[in-house]
Amino acid sequence: MDTLMNIKSLAFIPSLALAALCPVHGVQAQLSPAESPAFQGHAAETQMRSEEEERKRRALFFDAVALEIGEPGLPCDHLALSKPQAIAGPAFVVILGWQGKDEDRLRVWIAPGAAASEGEALQQAQDLAGRRRAGVVHVMVDLRRYLACR
Secondary structure (H helix, E strand, O other): OOHHHHHHHHHEEEHHHHHHHHOOOOOHHHHHHHHHHHHHHHHHHHOOOOHHHHHHHHHOOOOOEEEEEEOOEEEEEHHOOOHHEHHHHEEEEEEEEEEEEEEEEEEEOOOOOOOOOHHHHHHHHHHHHHHHHOOOOOEEEEEEEEEEEE
């Protein structure tokens, strides 16, 4: 009888050790939003950019401007290799300013496939801006090609 009890005890020890090593159900919910798996890629991508690059990226895509033209897009360059089905194609975002007015900015979104080069995107952006504000000279502040999300 003692031998049988010892064998059962020995069988219990590995299962106890396994239970201690396995994650407890619900631990995922205790993570902060910034630590959750959905944001881990975003956090890693942000850490790869310098402070200046991140400031420029925010100005191009997210900071407030006086006027926006076109359908806003999101850069998905980081998904091009892992999830090519999520990419709509190359697009452009152009920030224009008015000659003599530094504080006013205009953001123009050029849809995927609408322009083949930066020069073509700039020309389209200036044409679209000219239709909105006739007679105003628009000066390019910044321009970037990016892979747009679907």
